[in-house]
Amino acid sequence: MLSQNNENRNRFLLVLICLTLVFTGSSGLLPGFQPAANAASEKSRSAHSAPAQLRKFAEEASARLAGTEPFTAWAGAALVIEPLGPGTHSWLVTLTKGPKGAVKRLGYMIISATPEGEYKLIEYGQGMNSIYGSGILEDGLSGLGLSQAGSSAAAVTPVYGGPVLAAWMISSAAGKSETVRFVDALTGELLPESRESWTKQSAGYVPPASAVGSAKRGWTPGETIRRADPFDPYDNLLWITGKDQVQLNAGNLEQAFSRQSRFVFAATGSNRTYSVPLPVYGYQIWNLSPPSSGSASVYVLSGTDDSPRWIALDALLASGGFLVMPD
Incomplete structure (x- = not known):
């Protein structure tokens, strides 16, 4: 996995250099949040602790999608809402269905709040291994020689800076020193990021006005x-x-x-x-x-x-x- 990550980092750099030449002058308006303090408390928050207006909008959006193909399986699904932070400007809504002990992940939605307080549906998708899937995270941690339990446990915080800046921030301690790394939430690959570079890239994120929002019904x-x-x-x-x-x-x-x-x-x-x-x-x-x-x-x-x-x-x-x- 590590050798694959090295290869992918080289591909990232090659693509970035070439794209810089292709799109000269493009602005990098990529969202961001400050580093999280406690991943465990972030992940424990559910739909019941989410703001009421956010929960209502998530329920309405998922119900609308459930009325069309290929989302019909979403009808009656349970919604778990977790902050993508820190800063709590975006949330991951995971749709699940099934009996206790055999719950299946059907898909997800990501909702962001505008400066005016409106909620916007930024993206949504299907599948067990869609963005922020637990299997992807496990692969990413394994590639770093870490786990979510035991002596090598790491603090894991899902962070979101828009569709092209989605990751887990992984903090691991050795003695008095802390190592912070970022793993791509879509592929599980190690990203060439630091706490500083993430913050710099993400500073300009504003949810688009044209996205489906909570201010208008229908x-x-x-x-x-x-x-x-x-x-x-x-x-x-x-x-x-x-x-x-x-x-x-x-x-x-x-x-x-x-x-x-x-x-x-x-x-x-x-x-x-x-x-x-x-x-x-x-x-x-x-x-x-x-x-x-x-x-x-x-x-x-x-x-x-x-x-x-x-x-x-x-x-x-x-x-x-x-x-x-x-x-």
Whole structure:
């Protein structure tokens, strides 16, 4: 695992260098929170200790999704809400179902609070090994020679700085010294981060105004439009040349996908210490009823067959750009 992590860190650096050339001048508006004090207390908080308005919005959003494919299994699921912190500006909502002792993780939602106090649905997804999955964390800790129990136990805090900055902060002590490392919440890979670099990158995070929010009722998700099969951006790195940059936005989304079926999102910015490209191969549009200003909210489809991930388009646009994935 460690050798694989070394290889991935080299890939991160290669991709970041190339993307810096491709997206010269891009701003790195990546969210952030200060380092956590106590991971155990963070993880013990559930839906019952979450703010009432947040809990209500999470229940409404999950119920709306449960009325559409492929989320019908979410109907009647239990919701566990944990802060992604510290700072408690974002929360991980885990959906589970099953009898005690055999509970199954169905999927997740991530909700962030705006400066005005509105809750926004930033992303959601499916699968046991979707973002912040326990199996991913176990693999990440194992790769560091740590565990969540016993003499090598580490303090683990889930932290979130937007869709391209999601990780666990892992603090381990040896004598009077403390080591802080970051593990990617999607892959379990060790990230080239420090406490300082994380804070610097995350300082500008603001949930996008266009995301589905708690201030307006009547949001309904449409059909997920899947234009291609999931793919690995590393299968063909020609996209990294930047010859086929795409100004993808809510206004031209359907037209863009009618011409191309696969895109790569690449996070960039002067403060980034690494960049992991995300495959994008479809989208889902939420609409308000009755229609009003800002009555459509776009989420792009990423991830794998086993762990698909829907991400608010404008949350990505704040931290990078899109390129065409070559055939």
